[in-house]
Amino acid sequence: MPPVRTRALVVRTVDVLETSRVLTLFSRDLGKVVALAKGARRLKSPFQSSLDLLSVCDIVVLRKDGASDSLDLLTEAVLIERYDSLRRDLRSHYAGQYVAELLDALTDPHDPHPKLFDAAVITLRHLDEPFLRPRRVMRFELACLRELGLMPALEDCVHCGANVNVSVENDRVAFGLATGGVLCAACRPGQPHVATLSGQTLDVLRRHASPGNSWRDANLDPRALAATRGTLGAILGHLMGRRPRLWPYLGT
Amino acid sequence: MYAPPVQRLISELGKLPGIGQRTAQRLAFHILRATPEDANALADAIRDVKDKIGFCEVCFNLADGPRCRICADERRDASVICVVEEPGDVIPVERTHEFRGRYHVLGGALSPIDGVDPDDLRIAELYARVEAGGITEVVLATNPTTTGEATALHLAGALHERAPDVTVTRLASGLPVGADLEYADEVTLGRAFAGRQGV
Ligand SMILES: [Zn+2]
Ligand SMILES: [Zn+2]
Numbered sequence: 001m002p003p004v005r006t007r008a009l010v011v012r013t014v015d016v017l018e019t020s021r022v023l024t025l026f027s028r029d030l031g032k033v034v035a036l037a038k039g040a041r042r043l044k045s046p047f048q049s050s051l052d053l054l055s056v057c058d059i060v061v062l063r064k065d066g067a068s069d070s071l072d073l074l075t076e077a078v079l080i081e082r083y084d085s086l087r088r089d090l091r092s093h094y095a096g097q098y099v100a101e102l103l104d105a106l107t108d109p110h111d112p113h114p115k116l117f118d119a120a121v122i123t124l125r126h127l128d129e130p131f132l133r134p135r136r137v138m139r140f141e142l143a144c145l146r147e148l149g150l151m152p153a154l155e156d157c158v159h160c161g162a163n164v165n166v167s168v169e170n171d172r173v174a175f176g177l178a179t180g181g182v183l184c185a186a187c188r189p190g191q192p193h194v195a196t197l198s199g200q201t202l203d204v205l206r207r208h209a210s211p212g213n214s215w216r217d218a219n220l221d222p223r224a225l226a227a228t229r230g231t232l233g234a235i236l237g238h239l240m241g242r243r244p245r246l247w248p249y250l251g252t
Numbered sequence: 253m254y255a256p257p258v259q260r261l262i263s264e265l266g267k268l269p270g271i272g273q274r275t276a277q278r279l280a281f282h283i284l285r286a287t288p289e290d291a292n293a294l295a296d297a298i299r300d301v302k303d304k305i306g307f308c309e310v311c312f313n314l315a316d317g318p319r320c321r322i323c324a325d326e327r328r329d330a331s332v333i334c335v336v337e338e339p340g341d342v343i344p345v346e347r348t349h350e351f352r353g354r355y356h357v358l359g360g361a362l363s364p365i366d367g368v369d370p371d372d373l374r375i376a377e378l379y380a381r382v383e384a385g386g387i388t389e390v391v392l393a394t395n396p397t398t399t400g401e402a403t404a405l406h407l408a409g410a411l412h413e414r415a416p417d418v419t420v421t422r423l424a425s426g427l428p429v430g431a432d433l434e435y436a437d438e439v440t441l442g443r444a445f446a447g448r449q450g451v
Binding site: 011012014015016019052053054055071086087088089090093094096097100101104245246248249 | 365397398406435
């Protein structure tokens with residue numbers, strides 16, 4: 001296999017042996033890559049200490065296929081972008097770690113999602129605005145669901161396609177966490193993991209999932225925001241099969 | 253499949269960091285071919301280090317008794333504590349000859365994504381040392397990596413709250429970002445130490 005050059009975000013680093021590091025990278029062209037960087041911990045390594053958690057680098061990967069326990073090999077890494085706010089502010093740092101946790105937990109090795117890579121970089125660049133931070137994180141959560149084909153149905157019944165009254169006034173919309181979307185009254189019985197959401201929560205989800213700037217609306221009720229974040233968290237927790245490790249650190 | 257004793261050796265070696273199945277096999281065969289003296293010397297060294305070396309009860313550096321040599325040394329300044337991530341980080345700081353105080357070894361850096369929460373590090377023990385009094389300065393010498401910086405932020409915030417009179421400082425920039433203290437050269441590290449600033 002010829003070496004592949006791609007841009008990548010460092011989502012996990014584990015020190016191994018004397019001076020090497022095993023890295024999990026989410027790359028634009030190869031998707032998730034788990035690779036060994038020999039000598040990466042030395043100051044004068046070919047990687048120039050660019051392989052730090054949450055930094056973006058241009059990397060060269062040598063794919064190892066064959067025995068399942070052999071890692072890909074990283075032969076080159078040049079730092080492209082590093083986010084100072086993640087080193088100056090704990091809340092930004094934890095939000096950044098959460099972005100990394102989602103990418104690591106929800107994507108498979110060598111399954112590329114370039115748009116998700118771009119969404120991650122844009123999110124990391126702007127985590128320093130405290131007011132918009134929780135909503136940037138929410139937009140990234142929704143980008144994960146959309147790019148991985150897991151976006152819940154927010155308008156019509158996920159089961160039969162029938163119209164569901166999801167207006168902002170309706171405060172009892174059935175939502176299947178396992179089935180992935182709103183449910184009509186006929187389809188609801190017998191469905192596992194059904195939550196009851198308000199039309200307002202669905203509206204906030206819809207606005208944060210759509211392109212453009214309507215999500216920046218300053219008049220968002222903090223309670224609606226909290227309810228929406230809770231719903232998204234439940235959906236993601238369901239997909240990951242566990243509670244995300246960063247949840248207790250995100251605050252509101 | 254190999255005979256059970258060989259299989260057992262391979263699986264024990266395979267638990268070491270960075271050792272995959274194939275490398276574990278290679279090491280196991282190397283040990284099988286070695287002389288009994290060499291193989292026993294390795295086994296004895298592992299047993300010896302586990303029997304004789306533990307953590308210092310004050311600073312959690314490696315120690316061959318209840319206290320490490322630095323905590324036992326009365327000439328060291330007990331009013332200044334230098335906080336590092338790993339025992340391996342004490343040595344490069346010592347080599348700079350810039351620091352005459354004592355240490356506190358956290359046992360890692362804060363990183364929830366890796367499952368390392370504040371409770372997993374010797375952070376409560378650090379607060380207890382500082383709150384016990386007699387401390388004038390805490391130098392945060394965690395690595396200049398993303399997680400090292402986050403650990404320093406966490407500690408600085410909590411120390412200001414718990415002990416407002418204690419000066420908290422961070423090594424001056426100049427160390428390459430993303431690098432490991434353990435591999436820093438002593439001139440650069442010494443300069444970073446001398447130029448440390450309040451946070
Ligand atoms: Zn239906
Ligand atoms: Zn000690």
